[in-house]
Amino acid sequence: MTTTTPELTVPPAARVPAGTKAHTALTNRWASFAAVVIAVLWTIPTAGLLISSFRPQADVQGNGWWNFFTNPHVTLDNYRAVLHGSDTDLATYFVNSIAITIPSVIIPISLATMAAYAFAWMKFPGRSVLFVAVFAMQIVPIQVTMIPLLTLYVNPPFGLPQLAGGDAPGGGFYTIWLSHSIFALPLAIYLLHNFMKEIPAELIEAARVDGAGHVRIFSRIMLPLMMPAIAAFGIFQFLWVWNDLLVALVFGGGSLDVSPLTVRLAELSGTRGQDWHLLAAGAFVSLVVPLIVFLAGQRYFVRGLLSGSVKG
Amino acid sequence: MSTGEKLVQMGIAVALFVAVVGLMLFLADRVKSRRGEVLQTTAFVLPAVLMIGFGLLYPMLRTVYESFRNAGSTAFVGTDNYHHIFTDHDQLVVLRNTAFWVIVTPIAATVIGLVYAVLVDRAKFEKFAKALIFLPMSLSLVGASLIWKFVYDYKATENDQIGLANQILKWLGFDTYRFLLTEPWNTFFLIVIMIWVQAGFAMTVLSASIKSIPDDIVEAARLDGVSGMRMFRFITVPMIRPSLIVVLTTISITTLKVFDIVRTATGGNFGTSVLAYEFYVQSFRSFNTGLGAALAVLLFLLVTPIVVYNIRQMRKLEAR
CATH class of the missing domain: 1.10.3720.10 (MetI-like)
Structure with a gap:
C-alpha cells in the first residue's frame, strides 16, 4: 500500500526520473506547509476560546487572548460564575x-x-x-x-x-x-x-x-x-x-x-x-x-x- | 423543578418505558399458538410504527395541507404562500443565501477534507493530525458558532482587538471589519463555520476510501512515472469518486437544514437568514403558519432528490 502523497513514502531513487524527483521535492514542501496551515486554522479558534475561558474577566474583555502568552493570568472564576x-x-x-x-x-x-x-x-x-x-x-x-x-x-x-x-x-x-x-x-x-x-x-x-x-x-x-x-x-x-x-x-x-x-x-x-x-x-x-x-x-x-x- | 426532581422524572420515564415494553414482551411470549405469533409481531412492530405514523407521516401531510392555507389557518389561499416565497424581497434574500450555503459549503468542505486526507495519509502523526480536524464535528453548532463569533469580534481600529480575525487585519495594516454585519459577505463568514465543522467529516470518510485503493494500481502508476499532482488527479480522485459523491450530497443535506449557526451568530439579522431558519421565524415568531408550512415543504422538496441520490450511492458503496 502506498499513498498519493510522495511526501513520506520516498520511492526508490532508481525508479524515479530526475525531473519527477525535483518536482516531488517541491510539492512535498508545499504539501507539508498546506497540511500545517489547515491544522492550525482548524485548531486556533477553539484554542483561543479555551484560553479565554481561563483568563480573568478584565483581561478577556481588555485585550486579545494571544496576550496570554506574554501576560499569563489563570483563574477558574469564569467557570465558577457560569456554573453557579x-x-x-x-x-x-x-x-x-x-x-x-x-x-x-x-x-x-x-x-x-x-x-x-x-x-x-x-x-x-x-x-x-x-x-x-x-x-x-x-x-x-x-x-x-x-x-x-x-x-x-x-x-x-x-x-x-x-x-x-x-x-x-x-x-x-x-x-x-x-x-x-x-x-x-x-x-x-x-x-x-x-x-x-x-x-x-x-x-x-x-x-x-x-x-x-x-x-x-x-x-x-x-x-x-x-x-x-x-x-x-x-x-x-x-x-x-x-x-x-x-x-x-x-x-x-x-x-x-x-x-x-x-x-x-x-x-x-x-x-x-x-x-x-x-x-x-x-x-x-x-x-x-x-x-x-x-x-x-x-x-x-x-x-x-x-x-x-x-x-x- | 429542582435538580433532584428532574432526575426523578427521568428515572420514572425510563422505568415506565422499560416496564411497559418488558410486560408487553412477557405477555406476548406466554401465548403459545398462532395467536401468540400475531401478538408477538404486534408487540415488536406496533410501537415504532405508531410513533412514526402519528409523529412523522400525519404531521407531514398536515403541513402540506397547511401550506395552502393562510397565516391563522382559517381559509384556503391556494398557492399564495409559495408565490410569496418566490416574489417577496426578504424571502428572495433567504433563497439566495440558502443557495450560497448549499453551493459553497459542500464543495469547500470536501476539497479541504480531501486535500488534508491526502496530505496526512501515512504521516507520522496521522492519527493526531486527523483528530484535530475531526474534533469540531463532535461539538454542537451552537458551540461552534460561539467559537467563531469570538474570532469575528469587532472593535474599532484604534482599540485593542479581542477577535483574532480583526487583529490580523490590524497587523496587516487594514481597518477592522464588521464580519457579521456587512451584507452580503456576512453570509460567507457564517458559511466558514459550517465548512470548519464539516471538513472533518469529509476528511474521515475520504481518508478511509483513499486507504482502500489497491496497492498495485498505485504502484503501476508510479512505475509509469506518475506522481504528485498527476497521481492525485488521475488515480486518487477517480478511484474514490463514489465516496466523494456521498460526502458531497451528505454535506448538502446537512447544510440545507442549517439553523443553529444562523440563529446563534446573527439571529438571522443583517440579511443572513436561510430557509430552515426562516421556517422557524415564520412558524414560531411571526405565527404565520401558512408561510412557515410552505417554507418547510420547500425544504422538503429540495432535500428529497439529494437524499434519494445519496442513499442510492451509499448502497452502491456498501455493495462493493
Missing part, C-alpha cells in the same frame, strides 16, 4: 441536558431494535411495504413535522392526556423525549435492520426448532450479537440529542425550566454577547460531555456518521 452564578446557572441546564438526553437515547434504540428484529425475522402480511414506508420517512426534514406534532401534544386525539402546557406531566420533558424518539426511529430501524440481516438465518432456525419463541430469540441471541451496532447508534444519537437546539427550542415550549445547555448558551450569546469570559467558559461546559463521548466511542462513530447524517 444566579444569572447564568449553567449547572442547572447541564442537569437538563442529561435529563433530556438519556431517555431520548434509550427509548428510540429499544423500540428500533425490536422493530428491526420484526422486519428482519418475523413473517407478517405487509412487511415489506411497511418497511419501505419506514425507510422512506428518513427523507422528511423534522421541520416539516413540527407544528402539527406540537398541536398533537397540546390537543391530543382520543382523549389522551395533554403532553404540552403548564399541567403536563414531567414538567414538559415528555414532549422533548417523545419528539427525539420519533425523529430517531426511521434511521435507527433501517440501520439496525441492516445489521440484523447479516446474522445467519440458520442460527434463528435452529433456535426455533428448539422451541424458542421470538421473545427469547430476540433477548438471548439477537441483543448480545447486536451490541456493537446498538453502541454505534447510541453514541450517534447521544451526540445528536446533546447538541440539538431546534427540537429543544420548539418542544421545550420556550420554558427555560426544561431547556438544555444549547438553548441557554444561544440565549446568553444574544443577551450577554460581550461577556466573553462567561461565554467562553459556558461553551466549554457544554462541549466537555460530547468530547468525552466522542473520544471514548470514536471507532463506532464513523459508520454512524456516514449513514446518520441524512437525519434531521
Whole structure:
C-alpha cells in the first residue's frame, strides 16, 4: 500500500526520473506547509476560546487572548460564575441536558431494535411495504413535522392526556423525549435492520426448532450479537440529542425550566454577547460531555456518521 | 423543578418505558399458538410504527395541507404562500443565501477534507493530525458558532482587538471589519463555520476510501512515472469518486437544514437568514403558519432528490 502523497513514502531513487524527483521535492514542501496551515486554522479558534475561558474577566474583555502568552493570568472564576452564578446557572441546564438526553437515547434504540428484529425475522402480511414506508420517512426534514406534532401534544386525539402546557406531566420533558424518539426511529430501524440481516438465518432456525419463541430469540441471541451496532447508534444519537437546539427550542415550549445547555448558551450569546469570559467558559461546559463521548466511542462513530447524517 | 426532581422524572420515564415494553414482551411470549405469533409481531412492530405514523407521516401531510392555507389557518389561499416565497424581497434574500450555503459549503468542505486526507495519509502523526480536524464535528453548532463569533469580534481600529480575525487585519495594516454585519459577505463568514465543522467529516470518510485503493494500481502508476499532482488527479480522485459523491450530497443535506449557526451568530439579522431558519421565524415568531408550512415543504422538496441520490450511492458503496 502506498499513498498519493510522495511526501513520506520516498520511492526508490532508481525508479524515479530526475525531473519527477525535483518536482516531488517541491510539492512535498508545499504539501507539508498546506497540511500545517489547515491544522492550525482548524485548531486556533477553539484554542483561543479555551484560553479565554481561563483568563480573568478584565483581561478577556481588555485585550486579545494571544496576550496570554506574554501576560499569563489563570483563574477558574469564569467557570465558577457560569456554573453557579444566579444569572447564568449553567449547572442547572447541564442537569437538563442529561435529563433530556438519556431517555431520548434509550427509548428510540429499544423500540428500533425490536422493530428491526420484526422486519428482519418475523413473517407478517405487509412487511415489506411497511418497511419501505419506514425507510422512506428518513427523507422528511423534522421541520416539516413540527407544528402539527406540537398541536398533537397540546390537543391530543382520543382523549389522551395533554403532553404540552403548564399541567403536563414531567414538567414538559415528555414532549422533548417523545419528539427525539420519533425523529430517531426511521434511521435507527433501517440501520439496525441492516445489521440484523447479516446474522445467519440458520442460527434463528435452529433456535426455533428448539422451541424458542421470538421473545427469547430476540433477548438471548439477537441483543448480545447486536451490541456493537446498538453502541454505534447510541453514541450517534447521544451526540445528536446533546447538541440539538431546534427540537429543544420548539418542544421545550420556550420554558427555560426544561431547556438544555444549547438553548441557554444561544440565549446568553444574544443577551450577554460581550461577556466573553462567561461565554467562553459556558461553551466549554457544554462541549466537555460530547468530547468525552466522542473520544471514548470514536471507532463506532464513523459508520454512524456516514449513514446518520441524512437525519434531521 | 429542582435538580433532584428532574432526575426523578427521568428515572420514572425510563422505568415506565422499560416496564411497559418488558410486560408487553412477557405477555406476548406466554401465548403459545398462532395467536401468540400475531401478538408477538404486534408487540415488536406496533410501537415504532405508531410513533412514526402519528409523529412523522400525519404531521407531514398536515403541513402540506397547511401550506395552502393562510397565516391563522382559517381559509384556503391556494398557492399564495409559495408565490410569496418566490416574489417577496426578504424571502428572495433567504433563497439566495440558502443557495450560497448549499453551493459553497459542500464543495469547500470536501476539497479541504480531501486535500488534508491526502496530505496526512501515512504521516507520522496521522492519527493526531486527523483528530484535530475531526474534533469540531463532535461539538454542537451552537458551540461552534460561539467559537467563531469570538474570532469575528469587532472593535474599532484604534482599540485593542479581542477577535483574532480583526487583529490580523490590524497587523496587516487594514481597518477592522464588521464580519457579521456587512451584507452580503456576512453570509460567507457564517458559511466558514459550517465548512470548519464539516471538513472533518469529509476528511474521515475520504481518508478511509483513499486507504482502500489497491496497492498495485498505485504502484503501476508510479512505475509509469506518475506522481504528485498527476497521481492525485488521475488515480486518487477517480478511484474514490463514489465516496466523494456521498460526502458531497451528505454535506448538502446537512447544510440545507442549517439553523443553529444562523440563529446563534446573527439571529438571522443583517440579511443572513436561510430557509430552515426562516421556517422557524415564520412558524414560531411571526405565527404565520401558512408561510412557515410552505417554507418547510420547500425544504422538503429540495432535500428529497439529494437524499434519494445519496442513499442510492451509499448502497452502491456498501455493495462493493
